[in-house]
Amino acid sequence: MTSKQLNLILKEKTGISEKNLNTLSEALGIIIGDAMAAGKEVILPRLGTFAPRVEDETILDDRTTGHKTLYPPCLKATFAPSSSLLTLIKQ
């Protein structure tokens, strides 16, 4: 399901305009991203938890250049589904 299709369904269910749906979607992404940058978890009931994870710096061989490269640490956005969502999926 694409984002456009999702908005159509949401529009039908909530009556929110497509413009506002796009705004809400973008704003929710920013809220989740800012929270994870601050080290916070974002918990959405019946869906799951968005949480940041630190990946340490790593030295790897760059495939394109063949040089050893030190990659800096980074924060990666992760998602852990809730138990209700997992139950729903398994059913």
Add this chain to the structure above:
Amino acid sequence: MANDNQLHLNAIVEKLAQSTRLDPQVAGDYIHALTQIIGETLAQGEEIEIGGIGVFRKSDETSYVEFEPCNRLAQLANAPFETFEPVVLEEDYPVETEGADTSTTHTESKPFAPEPKEATISEPESEPVAAFETEPETITTENNTLQHTEMESSSKTSSSKIFTLLFIAGLLTGICMGFIAGFLLRPVIIPSTCAHAPTETVEAPVQQPATEMAAPTQPEPEVEKPQAPAPSEKSAVVLDTVKPGTFLTTLSRKHYGGRYEFWIYIYEENKDKIADPQNVPVGTVLVIPPRAKYGINPGSSASISMAKERLRLYETKGE
């Protein structure tokens, strides 16, 4: 129970309403419908894309949910490290991790810790979720440790200064008390006889008896034989220095009870230093013989007569 490291539904709805300037009810309905649709879509085995967030898909092998954040969300989440860039190393740089095939894969990951700034601000009683108990706690602990170390070092420094000042004050007090005690007890410690005596007392070998010196010319052994001096008098020799206007008779009066007749004994004791008994050079240090050595007794006429006889013999010999 609220947790500072977690953002729950109410807070999300509130923030969403504020940022979009929409009614919180609308924001709540949106989130409720969104989560419902995501669950239904995943349950059907389809993936779902949400603009500004990312893609959710069901893993067929594990029946788990995979999430792929969109670039915008990934950049926002990585904001604390966005200033870092990959660095190309020298060829001989020691590699601790085995090279991987991909140039963008990192070896291991761990839960992210809150920023040190927030970790420091957070209250001590707030217990973060287990997934977050990595670096923020470490940073907080380090900060606290540093603060405690600084406080302890400053307190140690101040206490050592106080101890040093007390030690110096005690030392000065002790020195002052010592001077005062020495000044007050001076008459007790130093005998009065020595305090004002212009003479010096030194240890010296026992003097030869006068009888040996006078033996060739003195035929009166029973008179010349002095009494055995006390042990303390035998070893103690009195010295005196000739000053301007001082004669041997002056020294005799001074040391022998005011009688001048005993100067002859002083002369005989210092024959090697005195060329002319009438004119002893100023500054000459003379040995004042002890009274017992020559039987000197200012109160005894016999002793005085004996001294006069010795003087007569000297004058006769000199003539």
